[in-house]
Amino acid sequence: MGYGLVLIGYALTFFTSLTLYGWLFRLLGYAAMAYGLFKLKDYFPFYKLSLFAVLALFLTGIGEAGAEMFYSLGKDTELFKTVVFYTRDALVLVFHVLFLIATYIAYGVVSMTEKKVNAVTDICAVVLGYVFYILAALKIVEGSVAVFVQLIWTVMVFFLIFGCYMRICPEGDENMPRRESKIPFINRFSEALEKREAEAIERTRRDIEEKKRKVASGTSKKKHKKRR
Secondary structure, three states: OOHHHHHHHHHHHHHHOOOOOHHHHHHHHHHHHHHHHHHHOOOOHHHHHHHHHHHHHHHHHHHHHHHHHHHHOOOOOHHHHHHHHHHHHHHHHHHHHHHHHHHHHHHHHOOOHHHHHHHHHHHHHHHHHHHHHHHHHOOOOOHHHHHHHHHHHHHHHHHHHHHHHHHOOOOOOOOOOOOOOOOHHHHHHHHHHHHHHHHHHHHHHHHHHHHHHHHHHHHHHHHHHHHO
16 A cells, blocks of 8 residues: 555664665665655545655755765765755655644544544654754754654654554455565564454453443342342
8 A cells, every 4th residue: 555665664764774874775765655655645645745755855865875975085075965964854854744744634534533643743743853953953952862852753653654554454455354564573563463452352341241240230239139
């Protein structure tokens, strides 16, 4: 459907890219997210704006790659890299807001209104993260604090996308078994979630039955006392 590709691309862009060749992983991540959003727009047209934002990010990724290449050749690219980085960071905010709003709408379309609060919470977390980003740029707070806040909201959005991947499917596929992912970690995580969900449902069922028995037993005792 597309959420799986967005999930993989998001992980590449915001987690795996924290390496020496981060610019390359970001390019791959942008491409994966763009393809996933391209597929998603067939089901939810409002993801088009998110797609445009990712394509703009892909252009900044190309600029970042060019800056790295020229830097390796001994060229002074400091100013160009600064412009590219700040442009990228601004587009990351735009992408997240557009994507989360689209996801909020998608939850409504598939009648999962109780999940809308997750998208709203993530929007607030992202905006708060960028407040800390600005404060860190102004030297009002430590840069490490801004990085920590960013890590928190990035993880939150990652799990929101994972939830979409697990729960939102094309019409007619509602009763199909869970599709296996090509990523072992996602399969293990999914199986653990399904197991916990089944256990929670079973506990709830037992609690309801126990309460019903207690109510029935109390009613029976009251009737018995009245007869006496």
